[in-house]
Amino acid sequence: xxxxxxxxxxxxxxxxxxxxxxxxxxxxxxxxxxxxxxxxxxxxxxxxxxxxxxxxxxxxxxxxxxxxxxxxxxxxxxxxxxxxxxxxxxxxxxxxxxxxxxxxxxxxxxxxxxxxxxxxxxxxxxxxxxxxxxxxxxxxxxxxxxxxxxxxxxxxxxxxxxxxxxxxxxxxxxxxxxxxxxxxxxxxxxxxxxxxxxxxxxxxxxxxx
Amino acid sequence: xxxxxxxxxxxxxxxxxxxxxxxxxxxxxxxxxxxxxxxxxxxxxxxxxxxxxxxxxxxxxxxxxxxxxxxxxxxxxxxxxxxxxxxxxxxxxxxxxxxxxxxxxxxxxxxxxxxxxxxxxxxxxxxxxxxxxxxxxxxxxxxxxxxxxxxxxxxxxxxxxxxxxxxxxxxxxxxxxxxxxxxxxxxxxxxxxxxxxxxxxxxxxxxxxxxxxxxxxxxxxxxxxxxxxxxxxxxxxxxxxxxxxxxxxxxxxxxxxxxxxxxxxxxxxxxxxxxxxxxxxxxxxxxxxxxxxxxxxxxxxxxxxxxxxxxxxxxxxxxxxxxxxxxxxxxxxxxxxxxxxxxxxxxxxxxxxxxxxxxxxxxxxxxxxxxxxxxxxxxxxxxxxxxxxxxxxxxxxxxxxxxxxxxxxxxxxxxxxxxxxxxxxxxxxxxxxxxxxxxxxxxxxxxxxxxxxxxxxxxxxxxxxxxxxxxxxxxxxxxxxxxxxxxxxxxxxxxxxxxxxxxxxxxxxxxxxxxxxxxxxxxxxxxxxxxxxxxxxxxxxxxxxxxxxxxxxxxxxxxxxxxxxxxxxxxxxxxxxxxxxxxxxxxxxxxxxxxxxxxxxxxxxxxxxxxxxxxxxxxxxxxxxxxxxxxxxxxxxxxxxxxxxxxxxxxxxxxxxxxxxxxxxxxxxxxxxxxxxxxxxxxxxxxxxxxxxxxxxxxxxxxxxxxxxxxxxxxxxxxxxxxxxxxxxxxxxxxxxxxxxxxxxxxxxxxxxxxxxxxxxxxxxxxxxxxx
Numbered sequence: 001x002x003x004x005x006x007x008x009x010x011x012x013x014x015x016x017x018x019x020x021x022x023x024x025x026x027x028x029x030x031x032x033x034x035x036x037x038x039x040x041x042x043x044x045x046x047x048x049x050x051x052x053x054x055x056x057x058x059x060x061x062x063x064x065x066x067x068x069x070x071x072x073x074x075x076x077x078x079x080x081x082x083x084x085x086x087x088x089x090x091x092x093x094x095x096x097x098x099x100x101x102x103x104x105x106x107x108x109x110x111x112x113x114x115x116x117x118x119x120x121x122x123x124x125x126x127x128x129x130x131x132x133x134x135x136x137x138x139x140x141x142x143x144x145x146x147x148x149x150x151x152x153x154x155x156x157x158x159x160x161x162x163x164x165x166x167x168x169x170x171x172x173x174x175x176x177x178x179x180x181x182x183x184x185x186x187x188x189x190x191x192x193x194x195x196x197x198x199x200x201x202x203x204x205x206x207x208x209x
Numbered sequence: 210x211x212x213x214x215x216x217x218x219x220x221x222x223x224x225x226x227x228x229x230x231x232x233x234x235x236x237x238x239x240x241x242x243x244x245x246x247x248x249x250x251x252x253x254x255x256x257x258x259x260x261x262x263x264x265x266x267x268x269x270x271x272x273x274x275x276x277x278x279x280x281x282x283x284x285x286x287x288x289x290x291x292x293x294x295x296x297x298x299x300x301x302x303x304x305x306x307x308x309x310x311x312x313x314x315x316x317x318x319x320x321x322x323x324x325x326x327x328x329x330x331x332x333x334x335x336x337x338x339x340x341x342x343x344x345x346x347x348x349x350x351x352x353x354x355x356x357x358x359x360x361x362x363x364x365x366x367x368x369x370x371x372x373x374x375x376x377x378x379x380x381x382x383x384x385x386x387x388x389x390x391x392x393x394x395x396x397x398x399x400x401x402x403x404x405x406x407x408x409x410x411x412x413x414x415x416x417x418x419x420x421x422x423x424x425x426x427x428x429x430x431x432x433x434x435x436x437x438x439x440x441x442x443x444x445x446x447x448x449x450x451x452x453x454x455x456x457x458x459x460x461x462x463x464x465x466x467x468x469x470x471x472x473x474x475x476x477x478x479x480x481x482x483x484x485x486x487x488x489x490x491x492x493x494x495x496x497x498x499x500x501x502x503x504x505x506x507x508x509x510x511x512x513x514x515x516x517x518x519x520x521x522x523x524x525x526x527x528x529x530x531x532x533x534x535x536x537x538x539x540x541x542x543x544x545x546x547x548x549x550x551x552x553x554x555x556x557x558x559x560x561x562x563x564x565x566x567x568x569x570x571x572x573x574x575x576x577x578x579x580x581x582x583x584x585x586x587x588x589x590x591x592x593x594x595x596x597x598x599x600x601x602x603x604x605x606x607x608x609x610x611x612x613x614x615x616x617x618x619x620x621x622x623x624x625x626x627x628x629x630x631x632x633x634x635x636x637x638x639x640x641x642x643x644x645x646x647x648x649x650x651x652x653x654x655x656x657x658x659x660x661x662x663x664x665x666x667x668x669x670x671x672x673x674x675x676x677x678x679x680x681x682x683x684x685x686x687x688x689x690x691x692x693x694x695x696x697x698x699x700x701x702x703x704x705x706x707x708x709x710x711x712x713x714x715x716x717x718x719x720x721x722x723x724x725x726x727x728x729x730x731x732x733x734x735x736x737x738x739x740x741x742x743x744x745x746x747x748x749x750x751x752x753x754x755x756x757x758x759x760x761x762x763x764x765x766x767x768x769x770x771x772x773x774x775x776x777x778x779x780x781x782x783x784x785x786x787x788x789x790x791x792x793x794x795x796x797x798x799x800x801x802x803x804x805x806x807x808x809x810x811x812x813x814x815x816x817x818x819x820x821x822x823x824x825x826x827x828x829x830x831x832x833x834x835x836x837x838x839x840x841x842x843x844x845x846x847x848x849x850x851x852x853x854x855x856x857x858x859x860x861x862x863x864x865x866x867x868x869x870x871x872x873x874x875x876x877x878x879x880x881x882x883x884x885x886x887x888x889x890x891x892x893x894x895x896x897x898x899x900x901x902x903x904x905x906x907x908x909x910x911x912x913x914x915x916x917x918x919x920x921x922x923x924x925x926x927x928x929x930x931x932x933x934x935x936x937x938x939x940x941x942x943x944x945x946x947x948x949x950x951x952x953x954x955x956x957x958x959x960x961x962x963x964x965x966x967x968x969x970x971x972x973x974x975x976x977x978x979x980x981x
Contacts, residue, residue: 045349049361050349050751052749087352101387
């Protein structure tokens with residue numbers, strides 16, 4: 001599901017002037033972008049079934065509408081596409097695997113919300129999530145999304161997006177079972193440590209751009 | 210007879226009818242299984258056909274489509290419907306394309322290592338586990354992570370998913386929103402019912418259950434659920450036949466009453482003349498209740514139609530009454546002829562009994578008992594009740610004119626020769642096959658329904674209803690083993706596109722031997738733990754994460770192999786039960802075939818198995834069944850014809866007079882056949898049955914016209930009675946000829962034509978008219 005989150009608006013180097021500390025709606029509206037758009041990402045997953053986090057990196061693309069693509073380049077080539085309510089996974093040397101968004105209702109809600117964010121549709125976002133916003137005078141901001149749907153909340157506890165000016169830099173997906181996925185976006189993706197810890201990533205996301 | 214005695218007789222008669230009616234209402238059990246109207250099977254293939262027609266996996270499959278909403282909504286409805294039906298005992302399998310971990314019962318989960326073919330080629334060793342674990346790690350970093358996380362500790366090699374894939378239909382429709390969709394944007398589902406396909410009553414319940422479940426789904430109001438499949442067709446056919454028979458019956462009844470009122474202008478006579486028919490119907494049903502465990506709905510529907518012949522008896526009595534003469538006296542003079550008519554009709558209907566078809570046997574019992582009761586009550590009860598004063602129909606002016614006109618008709622002796630020549634010419638000229646052997650051609654299904662079915666079947670890759678691969682062995686395990694040895698050859702055939710898919714029983718359950726082989730390949734706890742520890746080297750999985758996996762493998766090592774009996778408790782076991790049946794101490798495996806391209810290649814599968822494996826062509830089997838059936842009916846007809854000649858000759862005590870009765874009847878019967886053939890009608894069993902019926906009616910006409918009374922008034926009465934009879938028969942059967950159901954139309958058209966030809970020929974060939 002970090003696939004969706006990591007597709008949130010990404011850093012553009014030109015976004016240097018501080019954003020006005022406005023309401024969450026204004027921020028969301030300001031984040032809107034035209035499709036298609038691409039960005040680099042690096043993701044660390046802290047899973048209970050694993051002793052150490054899983055790290056992958058690659059490129060995320062919003063193809064417009066409800067169509068998204070996540071291409072992983074390291075450590076192994078893999079492409080995942082969401083289109084027409086179906087997730088298709090392709091891995092080198094294996095036959096593609098398909099499954100429905102319906103099998104994971106949280107993915108569906110996240111997709112909807114994600115498209116709302118990309119298109120700057122604050123109303124659509126607010127339908128699915130309770131939104132909290134905080135920020136500082138320097139232009140850094142944090143959006144916290146808590147799913148309104150109890151079914152989704154059973155798996156996804158919260159989503160946190162850290163950003164600066166008109167760009168998102170980090171995404172944290174906190175699952176209800178304690179698992180966590182952190183995605184570094186845009187230029188920050190290149191700074192993913194080889195053996196990340198939750199604290200180190202926290203510092204990266206909160207640090208100066 | 211005095212008025213008091215008449216009233217007593219009437220009351221007693223009515224009481225007897227009420228008593229019969231009460232008995233019938235208490236004990237009548239109407240069955241709806243259409244198979245009792247099919248011929249009795251004689252060969253093993255035909256017997257299998259009869260079972261398969263009702264109970265085979267193909268015939269119990271309902272194809273469902275939902276349309277009229279957005280894809281997303283349709284997918285939600287599909288999931289909702291599948292969830293609602295899955296736990297319902299009426300359905301043995303519900304598939305909608307969504308991959309389902311619940312396909313295997315939780316209690317059977319450790320069996321996955323015995324059911325999945327993984328171990329046949331791949332031991333659970335370090336190399337395999339390492340590869341699998343690496344793949345799972347990749348999975349965890351993919352969007353599928355949340356789906357697999359729960360499964361991982363127990364099933365790191367994803368055997369459950371492999372089984373789900375193995376059990377999914379071979380040719381799946383397109384997946385949209387996670388469920389099957391047709392190219393036309395309908396969500397598709399497959400539901401296998403527990404009920405037999407050709408039992409419309411039970412199928413109706415199964416279909417109602419689906420419709421109810423659908424209606425209670427949120428958002429179902431704007432969407433349309435459509436069904437197809439043999440079970441649905443049997444429900445539609447039953448409903449259609451009932452519907453048409455009902456409205457045709459209503460119209461005919463009204464017309465019939467109007468006709469009789471017009472002919473006799475007496476409500477009293479009309480009501481009284483209904484008594485023999487009512488007695489006939491009730492006595493017929495009572496006889497069925499005594500002789501058969503259940504009475505078929507179609508027997509009743511057709512039976513009431515055929516009893517229309519019995520209405521002739523009171524009509525003859527009413528028409529032949531003279532002014533001032535006692536009804537009893539009129540009947541007495543008429544009785545020898547009437548008795549001959551009753552006896553010959555009974556002989557003709559005996560042919561139904563000889564057909565060997567349960568439904569037709571019932572029809573024979575019903576009509577023969579009915580005819581006898583109607584005949585004898587017309588002779589011994591009705592005349593005592595009829596009003597003394599009647600209007601002699603012989604005095605009617607139109608009848609005088611009609612009789613004069615009929616008498617003036619030219620009656621050249623060459624008429625029989627010309628008609629016979631015309632019959633031969635028409636039969637020679639007719640194109641197309643003479644016989645209609647395809648039972649399906651008589652199935653009353655609208656073409657758009659069949660097209661819809663073909664479309665869904667194509668989209669779903671649902672098995673063909675026509676072909677079955679039959680595997681025979683002394684035991685269930687023998688069938689499964691045979692199925693396993695056959696699998697590689699089947700795979701090769703599929704690769705060559707001889708068929709789109711062929712599902713063998715071992716696909717759902719391997720034989721005990723194979724399960725034991727796989728069991729023997731499962732490593733013990735220490736070996737597995739060691740291999741797992743080695744495989745986990747360098748991977749970030751938590752050390753004790755896979756303990757449930759190790760435990761399951763240990764459980765699987767000591768499990769008793771899964772047998773069909775134990776498997777039958779589960780949803781998939783139901784699916785298997787449909788493919789594995791016991792008969793006469795032998796076991797049959799039924800492989801379902803879809804999209805057959807090369808029949809010969811499939812037939813070759815059984816080439817050197819000495820019949821243990823064979824491709825059953827249900828259509829060919831059903832056609833051979835029909836041919837058998839027809840030859841039996843034709844034999845019965847020949848015997849009936851011989852009996853008829855004897856009866857008539859004995860009754861008339863003259864071969865020459867018998868010729869005058871039988872010649873027009875025979876010619877008219879063949880004339881109907883010839884006209885239908887020239888019109889392009891292929892003759893089915895139902896045409897034959899209808900010809901017998903028309904022959905019975907025609908015999909009446911010929912018998913009465915042949916009667917030489919030398920009395921012009923009596924001849925007018927005969928003409929009157931015959932015209933009323935012909936009109937009433939034309940009314941009833943002419944209406945049937947308008948039915949859209951081929952079976953009803955075949956009977957209606959044949960009898961109507963028959964009645965018309967019999968009437969004309971028996972007038973034109975009547976002997977005394979020539980002697981005038």
